[in-house]
Each structure stands twice: as structure tokens, then as C-alpha cells.
Amino acid sequence: MVDCVVRNWQGEEVGQATLDLRVAKEESAAHVVHRALVMQMTNARQGTASTKTRAEVSGGGRKPWRQKGTGRARAGSNRSPLWRGGGVTFGPKPRDYNIKMNRKERRLALRTAFQSRTEDLIVVQDFADQLTRPKTKDLVEAITRWGIAPESKVLLIVPEIEQTVYLSARNIPTLRLISATRLNVYDVLNADKIVTTDTALAKIQEVYSD
Structure with a gap:
């Protein structure tokens, strides 16, 4: 179980969130995650x-x-x-080129990979209502307020992809926008920083708990 600080749109600390996922044993964690990563990259060919x-x-x-x-x-x-x-x-x-991996093992690898990135995880309040219209500059400024360097590769996880958020994020070359139900091992490991809303974090724990 990991406690995470929740920040608002302005970057201020406003609460706590808990991340508690069932992960692989320490001696087999790297092997399971590596197999899932190889499978994803190979199946993309x-x-x-x-x-x-x-x-x-x-x-x-x-x-x-x-x-x-x-x-x-x-x-x-x-x-x-x-x-x-x-x-x-x-x-x-x-x-x-497709290779197969059991569903339970895939989900275990994803949970293990996600929980391993807790030091780079930033939890924020839902901010879709803050973007009344598509504005890339506003989103970039918010990411900076959350303590992320402009050149960092960011994985932004939201519960559902809102149109204003999508249009604001699509022109940021270092940002990858994804919904909580579409997580994958490559994106989780490839990002320098992971930003998730508190609602998306709760959804991740609900969807991937088994």
C-alpha cells in the first residue's frame, strides 16, 4: 500500500490517495514485467x-x-x-509474430509495473472542468505547476477522455493521454512521470484488482 499526495489544478496539496495493488513477488516481478513488455512490442509488429x-x-x-x-x-x-x-x-x-500470455499473468505484470512507478506518480484532482475550451498552453502550465519538467515524457491517465482534454493534450509531443481502462506495460514504463486523476486511480484499482 502506497499513500500519494493529491494536488489540485493550481498544484497545491489538497489530500491523500491510496494505491494498493496486488503485485508479483519480488523474485519474479522483473521476469513477469519483461515477458509482458516483450509480448506487447512483438505483437505490435x-x-x-x-x-x-x-x-x-x-x-x-x-x-x-x-x-x-x-x-x-x-x-x-x-x-x-x-x-x-x-x-x-x-x-x-x-x-x-504474435505471442501469447495468460490474462492473469498480463494483468499481474501491469499491476506490478504500475506500482513500481509510485515514485514518479503524481495524483491530481479531476481537471476537465478547468478546461472550458481546448487550450494547450493551460495544460502545459498546469503540468509545470505539478512539478514536472517541460522536457519530461508524461503519461496522463484520465477516467474518460474528454474532448477538451484531448484537444488540449494532442499538440504536446512529450505527453501521452490514455484512459484508465487502456493501460499497458510499455506506456507505464516508458514515461518519465505518470500523472493520474484521483478518479482514474480509483478506477485503476477497481478494474485491475483481480
Whole structure:
């Protein structure tokens, strides 16, 4: 169980929030999180790279020259991998890179990764009503008031993605906006700082508690 300070829109301390997630044992935590991270990054690969073998490139039906008497090396096809315009030897073909991981293990890895970032976790009050209209400058100033350096990579977790928040956040290159139900290991580990609203934190504990 970890106690976190809750800040308001102005950056002032206004209360406490508790984070209590069931995580992996210390000796296996790194292994579980690493497996989940590898799975996520591997499953993101499209696997559409493709090349043509000598059997698939066009041409090559006729022997370029007779076998003997020309003084040149023998050749049976102008689409040999040795020739310009020929086929590719052992080139990539479309394939499925997906690997599987049990649902319980995936959720355990996510909870473990999230709880491991408590030192970089900043909890704030819901601020959607503070952005009456989309304003990137207002959100940047608020992030600064929360004690985050401008160049830091920030993961902003909200209970639901409001239109004004989305439009205010989309032009900040170092900020990633995500809803509490769409958490993933890569985003949690990749961020320098994690900002979550108190409502989103409660939702995380509710959704990922089992």
C-alpha cells in the first residue's frame, strides 16, 4: 500500500490517495514485467515484409546463352539471385509474430509495473472542468505547476477522455493521454512521470484488482 499526495489544478496539496495493488513477488516481478513488455512490442509488429524468390519474379523462362562455347559462366536463368533483377535468397515473407500470455499473468505484470512507478506518480484532482475550451498552453502550465519538467515524457491517465482534454493534450509531443481502462506495460514504463486523476486511480484499482 502506497499513500500519494493529491494536488489540485493550481498544484497545491489538497489530500491523500491510496494505491494498493496486488503485485508479483519480488523474485519474479522483473521476469513477469519483461515477458509482458516483450509480448506487447512483438505483437505490435505487422509482419508484412515480403520479397520474391526466383520462382516468383517475372521473366527467366529462357536460358540466357548456350551452356558451352561462349567463354562465359554457365547460366540457366536471368532471374537467378546472382543477377540484377533476380529473386531474393532467404528474404522475409509475411508471418505472424504474435505471442501469447495468460490474462492473469498480463494483468499481474501491469499491476506490478504500475506500482513500481509510485515514485514518479503524481495524483491530481479531476481537471476537465478547468478546461472550458481546448487550450494547450493551460495544460502545459498546469503540468509545470505539478512539478514536472517541460522536457519530461508524461503519461496522463484520465477516467474518460474528454474532448477538451484531448484537444488540449494532442499538440504536446512529450505527453501521452490514455484512459484508465487502456493501460499497458510499455506506456507505464516508458514515461518519465505518470500523472493520474484521483478518479482514474480509483478506477485503476477497481478494474485491475483481480
